[in-house]
Amino acid sequence: MARQPEGPPPPPVVQRLRVRYTKRGRLRFISHRDFARAFERALHRSGVPIAFSAGFSPHPKVSYAGAAPTGAASEAEYLEIGLSQEREPAWVRDALDAALPDGLDIVEVVAAEPGGPALADRIEASTWRIELPGVSVAEGAGALTALLALDEAPVERSTKDGTRTVDARAAIEAAWVVEEASCATLEVVVRHLTPAVRPDDVVTALRRAAGLSTPVAPVATRLAQGLLDAAPPQTARHLVDPLG
């Protein structure tokens, strides 16, 4: 007979909360695994009554929506937590924010509507800001125009399982140039496809489309995630807030 944990099973989830958080400044270099570990430790320190799974290795009830890649900053990351006791969302926001290091900031916490759509079903695209230090605003605008004029923009990326090709152009729903910036700065609405098109794929496509060179590593920041606004099509500059 294999040993079983003694005692009663852990208390069930009584409340689901959805959390928007950031990855700012130097903490943009943390990977998703790093974030998950830091977040779970912050949960322990914060006193938020997180629920756990059963078994010898109980896991806190946290589910993450698709995470920004290592090196990309974000103003709009999302996750959902299950609590074993009810708490005011505003209190949870403050407690978690205080327990996390600066840069990993909790922006918003709301209660999930029972029976409503899953968090993952409220997210289909991201708005990325891409800064290209060392590239002029005009050069950036030209490269964007060239990219948008293409029918497809295949980009190879090396992954654990070898090289994959993604079509960067196909994922772009809308894109524009931020006029008042010190270097070329683009904002691009990227649809979440499988395999995902990441901001560095967009940069690679820009380089190819216009022979652009980026002397300094570009910096990408996710500004928003959500559903694409139904109207007007093709000029969607707005994503529907998944916590709204």
Next chain:
Amino acid sequence: MRGVSVFDRLEPLLPSVRKPVQYVGGELHAVTKDWDSVAVRWALMYPDAYEVGLPNQGVQILYELLNERADVLAERTYSVWPDLEALMREHDIPQFTVDGHRPVGDFDLFGVSFSTELGYTNLLTALDLAGIPIAAADRTDDHPVVVAGGHAAFNPEPIADFIDAAVIGDGEQAVLAITDLVRAWKHDGRPDGRDGLLLRLATSGVVYVPGFYDVSYLPDGRIQRVVPNRPGVPWRVAKQTVMDLDEWPYPKQPLVPLAETVHERYSVEIFRGCTRGCRFCQAGMITRPVRERSITTIGEMVQKGVAATGFEEVGLLSLSSADHSEIASVAKGLADVYDGTNVSLSLPSTRVDAFNVTLANELSRNGRRTGLTFAPEGGSERMRKVINKMVTEEDLIRTVATAYGNGWRQVKLYFMCGLPTETDDDVTAIAGVASRVIETGRQASGRKDIRCTVSIGGFVPKPHTPFQWAAQLDHESVDRRLAALKAAVVKDKSFGKSIGLRYHDGRPSIIEGMLSRGDRRVGAAIRRAWEDGARFDGWSEHFSFDRWVAASEAAFAGSSVSLDWFTTRERDLSEVLPWDHLDSGLDKDWLWGDWQDAIGESEVEDCRWSPCYDCGVCPSMGTETQVGPTGRALLPLSPV
């Protein structure tokens, strides 16, 4: 302008290196202070990758202790991997701290903690990247004072040319004393510059300054003598010993990394020192006497440490944790406190006895019982007498029977190969022990799927131990004995499939042997190996034996010493050892007597529960064994 962050120049490079998070800092409980607000500035380094260096207790303790002083700042730096090293050289970015990303060369002091000699080449990389001349003799008043510490500093002679000073022993009080001396010297207007400061440090007795000692050699290569070359510098430098660990309850605010590291837990040292007297064990010899932390302090540290970090694992550390006089109460108390929570407890004790299993049962009350580790170290009873590991085969079998009978599925056994007087049979005997373990385990558990993993390390003779005179076994013989052992396990039809064998080839141990027992002449080999690309020598994927052999041949060409001379040569009592002027408190005659007892297969008891056998430490260092029981209990704690 000194102390200015280089992060703006580093940041654009980070997207192209592996695991960039290790270079950004920002850990919970990391400290950054205003550069100009303090009088003394330390850069502290663990000379290995961040994932290994960050959890290091020594660095964390000193970091916290120094930063608690209002007029002192301490920042941390770790070895950068070759991908970033290349980019830093290309973009002219110096070795930086992860806290303020400040150039290491701007600090007053650069303290480097060596747990292992295989970190020496990483010291040279850091110095070079920092713009600090590799040779201490070439440094000016503009460069930090480079201070080595950690267990390897008990023989810092191989790196004597590269460091300015070494702390021998416990660091807590020593770093504060050094800080005071540096502060006073700066306040006095830096009289006599760098040399004046080093002289103040050396004459204080707190540190060893290799540059103030001349070493002369005999024609056959042995050391003739080591003599101070400045008035007021002590002939022998004594180790530092912290008494009363309850007064030094660090770390209180342990660093919680964002990156994944090798130990993800809150660790509390439950005692320091060990007098079990295992003759191979340098740590047990140089950290005497035993000083226990009291049960109440342990309880407070664990409660506060877990609350402050959110770690889910607590480690009760020491050289032999089951030997704490109140370990049973500590274990039960903590298991009660954290019962029903997700905090697990671990006791990395490897003592071979049933009590250890009882403790492990208590600590894993509600957890999974996967593996237990024991360290008989020697395969035959004769061998264990030589190394003073007082465990009979019956003890071992009884212990593993208890373990398997209590639901543990795997037992891991540690052994060494290459011990003094060892024969082929002593190593092959390990196979027989493992077979009996499996046979016993199957009976005790009633299952066939139990396992025994045998891990074998190559023995390296270390300074300040009874084996400091011993010949190290050549790597060909080590490999041959291990191959014979493997063949014996494979041949075992009944139990062989349940036995896992883990070992490495014997070559890295030979280089470690030279770096451990070498003298100042070894510095030339280290420098040459580093110039030829040696980095991260503790990592098998980076270590190159051939590179070290070539570097040693070149460095020792035309002299009477060699890689073999430093390693496989037995020394005699009359030889001046490179570390004889560094006083660990151990009486050299006692060590020699213990070496002779080893050869005679004669054992010595632990002085905690038998009369003092005059190793010499307590009287010469003015210390005494501090053990309980106190009779107190863990405070009535509540889990967080």
